[in-house]
Amino acid sequence: MIRLILGGDKSGKSDFGLQRLYEGTMPSLLLATGRAQDFSFGQQILDHRLARNPEIPVKETGIELPRLLEKSILEYQSILIDSLDFWVFACNKQWEQAQDAFLHTLSLVPEKTQVTIVSCEAGLGPIAASSQVRQFIRRLGALNQAVAAVSDEVCLMIAGIPLYVKKA
Template identity: 30%
Template sequence: MTISLILGGARSGKSAHAERLAAASAKQVAYIATAQAHDIEMAERIGVHRQRRDASWTTVEEALALGDAIRRWSSPERIVLVDCLTVWLSNLLFSEQRDYPEVGRIIPPDSFHRERQSLLDALRDAAGEVILVSNEVGLGIVPQGAISRWFVDEAGRLNQAVAAISDRAVFIAAGLPMLLKGKPC
């Protein structure tokens, strides 16, 4: 089955592109939403995404156990659309209460490596098509703070790992798709 990674910056049009791909398939769609509304601005973003989604799609809200959700919803007659990997990564990295000193080594939560590997394994074993949306956060300057650098580094590693096992990778800039890997959508 086909694994597609849709990358882009904030407000680049990556989610809308992924949604168009899913809608064009004429298959059932399971939309796995990773965002959590911890503030008003995020609640508004989530609302925009909900309004844009096809009413026939099944929405699954999963903030942490993404690999398990993909396994549960993946099937030959269904497309799984995950929006988005970097929000999921943020949920995962900051899921446990701990001190994140601005100096020294930052230790990820115990669940981090297990859940990351679960995601990669679920993608390799997917029974149906999967479309993943992710932010490309490594195009700007290197962040000053240790926590920000840690997140950018882990997002880059995650995007590389997912791209390596994906059949197709597309970069979105200004709403325009640029094929990085595989056949055009």
Template identity: 30%
Template structure:
């Protein structure tokens, strides 16, 4: 099995940059599995910023929903960076898919991966309790997803002020 790492942290904690550096440290070419979808101009700009930061050593594989399939399709192409699980979760929830089943399938696929996989996710539990049911459902689901992935991977790092703190 390839090495598996989860990098979590708050908004603008530096987790994507840390993950990109770690991924390229595992091989000269890497695959960026992008889960984001640009539904507005602001998100288009965020995606463009991420793309501009990456160089020619990256191949992008866009997959907002079928993460297990994306991992299987890209295995053998070098280390993979999945950015991010939080957007993947929201995509699943808004599309009406069973996020828990999708998460179980993705986690079950990890031991068969030959190449390393690094996941980025947002730590969403440090704020106030959301004031609406959908936001609370998402926060709870993200917390559970993060716990399950953290239990399955080899390493977990918390990004704080642009620095990785190894948790596991």
């Protein structure tokens, strides 16, 4: 079971993903892709850490998300990946190989394993003025589309309310 949860910044997507993780079969794992680059994001990561169940292990992935996910689907029944947008930042120049590796790993997820993936919905904002931001938005949008295509369930979070776009 692969579930994709999309939404804008502060839409409630991470909290909803965490709820799905808690409802899943144990053992559970959180694969965190974001790394603090400034104080406010560091505080956001700390707030998330304090709010979640301390019994659930957390692994920080960086660019290694596909490799860690492939290993984890053999050990854990429920996995939360939060979030793809930070992973896209981490991949930078290795983008094409990283995206291919991630999509391949998703094809290996056993039916009994629940993988919940959180990502920002890239297409809701204005067209970016800089080429770097446009490149990021296009990469994230293409990745979201590819993940949605292989997902059993796709949910868009709006103001903390899940709207199911694709239901298992």
